[in-house]
Amino acid sequence: MNYIDLIIGATLMNAMPHYVLGVWKGKMVSGFGVGNTKNIVWGFCNFLVSIGLFVYKYGFNGLVENQLYVGALFILITFFITSYFWYKYFSK
Numbered sequence: 001m002n003y004i005d006l007i008i009g010a011t012l013m014n015a016m017p018h019y020v021l022g023v024w025k026g027k028m029v030s031g032f033g034v035g036n037t038k039n040i041v042w043g044f045c046n047f048l049v050s051i052g053l054f055v056y057k058y059g060f061n062g063l064v065e066n067q068l069y070v071g072a073l074f075i076l077i078t079f080f081i082t083s084y085f086w087y088k089y090f091s092k
Contacts, residue, residue: 004057012050012069016076019043023083024091047076 021028022039030042054062054069063070 004053008050008053008057008069009072011046011053012072012076015043015046015050016079017043018046020079020083024087047080 018028018030018039020026020043022036022041022043025036026039027034028039030039031045032038032042051073054066058066
């Protein structure tokens with residue numbers, strides 16, 4: 001493991017709380033400031049940086065070989081897709 005692996009994991013996991021709290025209108029400071037939209041965009045930026053660095057270092061074949069990363073990526077994408085639904089469901 002080296003520094004790029006640390007950044008890949010940190011940005012992937014940092015994407016989730018920013019995106020979820022942005023959708024659920026929670027307050028959290030992001031790299032773009034405080035605000036729902038800023039947190040959502042910051043979450044997506046973290047996601048893109050993580051994917052970009054991973055593909056740069058390991059290639060697309062690395063996604064097949066690294067099930068831990070793919071599992072975490074699957075959970076994050078699930079949150080991207082379902083967060084609005086859960087917010088609407090639980091905020092009634």
